[in-house]
Amino acid sequence: xxxxxxxRKTILIMILPALLIFLLFIPIPAITSIxxxxxxxxxxxTIKFIGFENFRFMxxxxxxFHIAIKNTLIFVVLSIILQxxxxxxxxxxxxxxxxxxxxxxxxxxxxxxxxGVAVSLIFYFIYHPNMGLLNNFLKxxxxxxxxxxxxxSRTALISVIVTLAWQWTGYHMVIYLAGISTIPDEILEASRxxxxxxxxxxxxxxxxxxxxxxxxxxxxxxxxxLKSFDQIFIMxxxxxxxxxxxxxxxxxxxxxxxxxxxxxxxxxxVLMVLCIVSTLLLNQLFKFxxxxxxx
Amino acid sequence: xxxxxxxxQKPGKHYVIWFFIYAFLCxxxxxxxxxxxxxxxxxxxxxEEIFTSPWSLPQKWEFGKYxxxxxxxxxxxxxxxxxxxxxxxxxxxxxxxxxxxYVLTRMKWRLKGFVFSLxxxxxxxxxxxxxxxxxxxxxxxxxxxxxxxxxGVYVAFSLPITILILSGFITGIPREMEESAVMEGSSILKAxxxxxxxxxxxxxxxxxxxxFITVWNDFFAGLVFIxxxxxxTLQLGIARFQGNFSTNYSYMLAxxxxxxxxxxxxxxxxxxxxxxxITTGAxxx
Numbered sequence: 023x024x025x026x027x028x029x030r031k032t033i034l035i036m037i038l039p040a041l042l043i044f045l046l047f048i049p050i051p052a053i054t055s056i057x058x059x060x061x062x063x064x065x066x067x068t069i070k071f072i073g074f075e076n077f078r079f080m081x082x083x084x085x086x087f088h089i090a091i092k093n094t095l096i097f098v099v100l101s102i103i104l105q106x107x108x109x110x111x112x113x114x115x116x117x118x119x120x121x122x123x124x125x126x127x128x129x130x131x132x133x134x135x136x137x138g139v140a141v142s143l144i145f146y147f148i149y150h151p152n153m154g155l156l157n158n159f160l161k162x163x164x165x166x167x168x169x170x171x172x173x174x175s176r177t178a179l180i181s182v183i184v185t186l187a188w189q190w191t192g193y194h195m196v197i198y199l200a201g202i203s204t205i206p207d208e209i210l211e212a213s214r215x216x217x218x219x220x221x222x223x224x225x226x227x228x229x230x231x232x233x234x235x236x237x238x239x240x241x242x243x244x245x246x247x248l249k250s251f252d253q254i255f256i257m258x259x260x261x262x263x264x265x266x267x268x269x270x271x272x273x274x275x276x277x278x279x280x281x282x283x284x285x286x287x288x289x290x291x292v293l294m295v296l297c298i299v300s301t302l303l304l305n306q307l308f309k310f311x312x313x314x315x316x317x
Numbered sequence: 318x319x320x321x322x323x324x325x326q327k328p329g330k331h332y333v334i335w336f337f338i339y340a341f342l343c344x345x346x347x348x349x350x351x352x353x354x355x356x357x358x359x360x361x362x363x364x365e366e367i368f369t370s371p372w373s374l375p376q377k378w379e380f381g382k383y384x385x386x387x388x389x390x391x392x393x394x395x396x397x398x399x400x401x402x403x404x405x406x407x408x409x410x411x412x413x414x415x416x417x418x419y420v421l422t423r424m425k426w427r428l429k430g431f432v433f434s435l436x437x438x439x440x441x442x443x444x445x446x447x448x449x450x451x452x453x454x455x456x457x458x459x460x461x462x463x464x465x466x467x468x469g470v471y472v473a474f475s476l477p478i479t480i481l482i483l484s485g486f487i488t489g490i491p492r493e494m495e496e497s498a499v500m501e502g503s504s505i506l507k508a509x510x511x512x513x514x515x516x517x518x519x520x521x522x523x524x525x526x527x528x529f530i531t532v533w534n535d536f537f538a539g540l541v542f543i544x545x546x547x548x549x550t551l552q553l554g555i556a557r558f559q560g561n562f563s564t565n566y567s568y569m570l571a572x573x574x575x576x577x578x579x580x581x582x583x584x585x586x587x588x589x590x591x592x593x594x595i596t597t598g599a600x601x602x
Contacts, residue, residue: 028425032505036424040417040476041432047473048439051450058450065456112345115338122339128588129346135584135591136577137534139552143573144356146559147566155355158371188348196596249445252536256559270445270537277449278541286449294446301441 052294058287065283076288086264087289090272093179097247097268100180104187106239109194110232114224116195117202127199131192138189138252145185146172146257175265178258182266185253190246194239201235202228237308244304245297269293353577360570367566382571390568391546392575395554401464402539402550403532406471410479410528411521413472418483419509423492433484439477444470448541455542463542470538475528482527482597486520487513526594551576 026032059077062070080087112130116123133141148155149171160167171181205228213223251270254260260267260275273293277286359367360382361375386392420426421433448470455466494516495508503511536552543549555576558569584591 026499026505027423029505030426033420033424033426035506036416036420036509037432039413040436040480043413043469043473044436044439044476047451047469048442048447049435051447051454052442054454055447055450058453065453112342115342126342126346128592129349131588131592132349132581132584134595135530135580137536137552137580139534139536139556140573140576143555143559143569144352147356147359147570147573148352150566153368153371153566155352155371192349193596196592200596245441245443249443251445255536255540256556273445273449274537274540277452283449283453287453290446290449294442297443297446298441 055287055290055294058284059291061284061287062282063284064281070284072284076285079285080288080292086267086272089264090267090269093266093268094248094250096179097183097250098244100183101186101190101243101247102240104183105191105194105243106236108187108191109198109239110229110236112191112195113198113202114228117199118220127192127196131196133189134193134196136189139256141185141189142253142256145181145188145253149181149257172258173262175262178262178266182250182253182257185257186250190243194243197235197239198232201232205231233308237304240308241301241304244300248293248297248300269296356570357574360567360574362567364565364567367570379567382567383575386568386571386575390554390572391549392551392554392572394547395549395551398548399533399550399552402468402471403529406468406475406532407525407528409468409472410475411525414476414479414483414524415514415517415521416509417476418480418487419513421480422484422487423495424505436477436480440481444474444538447474448538452541463539463548467538467542470542471532471535475531479524479528482524483517483520486517490516522590523594523597526591527597530591530595 058069060071060073062072062075112126116127119126147153151157151168151170151173154171156171157167157169160169169177171177209227210223213227218226249270250268251274254266254268254271255274258266260271269289270293273286273289276282276289358375359371361378361380363379366373366376417436421429421436451466451470455461460466490513495505495512498508498512499505534552535550536556539550539553540556543553555569555572558572
């Protein structure tokens with residue numbers, strides 16, 4: 023057995039398909055992207071090497087990129103504020119329910135299974151100035167309202183962020199519920215017998231034990247905000263006048279609408295670096311706060 | 318789930334709190350379900366009705382629109398294309414990842430640690446940041462059909478998480494399982510497929526559900542790689558209703574319903590498995 027476990031032929035047969043596909047589709051394009059980010063190219067002409075010009079332009083002159091970065095930050099912060107506390111509250115309430123807990127969990131999770139496109143189209147309709155659900159509802163209080171939620175630069179981005187919160191809060195709720203279910207009943211029972219009330223149990227027992235799961239959901243919400251594209255593409259197309267532009271939509275427009283493959287690659291590289299760095303940074307941050315709270 | 322008994326010390330106070338909690342949850346559930354119902358009912362109305370009487374029930378239930386979407390607007394074709402990409406890429410992913418996961422957990426070789434961390438590193442690389450270079454590489458290679466390139470993209474980006482989940486599961490299978498088979502003269506490869514692979518069933522169900530939903534719901538990769546109508550997936554197919562048919566809302570709404578209907582039906586039948594499947598990835602990482 024031991025000898026067979028080191029058999030090179032078997033190892034190669036079993037690992038090569040995965041390794042080849044992985045290398046061809048993940049590290050190789052990443053390197054290609056870094057190389058092309060130093061060029062100016064429209065896919066058919068010759069590749070012109072221009073050094074760091076793309077990055078210089080991005081940082082100093084590309085005001086759309088600046089808006090996209092600002093919007094991405096707003097996206098991350100507002101998504102965390104809108105989704106995580108609500109998910110934490112819902113999971114704490116539902117895990118204590120004797121009846122209907124599963125029903126509520128499954129209803130709230132339902133939109134997670136939907137595609138970004140379908141949800142975006144639903145909300146495109148809900149936000150519609152004349153026939154949307156939102157304005158029709160508001161008409162009961164403010165007659166004649168026809169506010170264009172997605173076409174007004176003040177509300178376009180926040181409308182999209184609310185759409186994502188509608189879809190994804192249930193996801194974070196479910197991973198918190200899974201986290202809560204791993205907490206041994208004896209711990210909770212013992213503290214109840216010691217006279218702790220539910221509020222204290224939530225904050226002094228459940229919350230600290232859930233921190234690793236909250237860490238995961240913070241990282242997920244950050245990287246998925248960095249990557250947000252479907253909703254922006256369908257609902258606002260980055261508009262009006264770039265007010266809701268994000269990194270991925272800017273990258274798409276530059277590459278496939280303006281055929282600037284060099285600059286598109288530079289934006290891809292930035293997106294990749296931001297995703298990796300924020301994942302590592304958040305991991306470190308949580309490790310740091312953990313080592314400080316352990317005593 | 319329903320396990321914690323609230324101690325009935327002050328029953329009056331608890332009843333009030335629970336009343337508000339239930340009320341809040343009902344409002345929340347309504348916020349999820351009502352828009353879906355509204356979209357469904359509106360999809361059965363005429364364009365004019367949507368505009369003039371948003372709150373009333375449809376005067377005439379126009380199911381003909383749905384038939385028209387399938388026959389005239391290619392929704393049937395889009396559905397089959399989505400099935401093609403989802404099924405093919407999930408089957409390939411599962412076989413390739415299962416073998417890799419076995420080699421990365423059980424077999425002994427020098428580069429094992431390196432390859433494993435390389436693949437885990439891939440978890441952090443978003444598909445979005447690779448679409449531009451991948452598009453360029455495939456046009457260099459002259460591969461124009463998305464049936465190959467897009468399937469490859471889906472498989473590649475499903476690999477890291479699938480390998481991670483399956484490795485975790487294989488570690489929990491006792492070594493004696495394949496040892497006895499190997500003692501009787503079977504090769505590792507044969508022992509893997511006849512003994513280990515069937516034992517991995519629960520983990521495989523999880524990764525199949527997770528990857529199927531991810532591929533089925535993908536929009537960005539499809540948008541980059543698919544240009545012809547005949548290759549389009551459902552997501553691309555309904556996305557165009559926003560632009561081209563922007564004055565004809567009832568068709569857009571019917572298209573949404575048509576796309577969501579299978580999802581909802583599947584979800585209602587196997588909801589607990591789907592919830593587990595979608596969230597396992599998060600908990601492992």
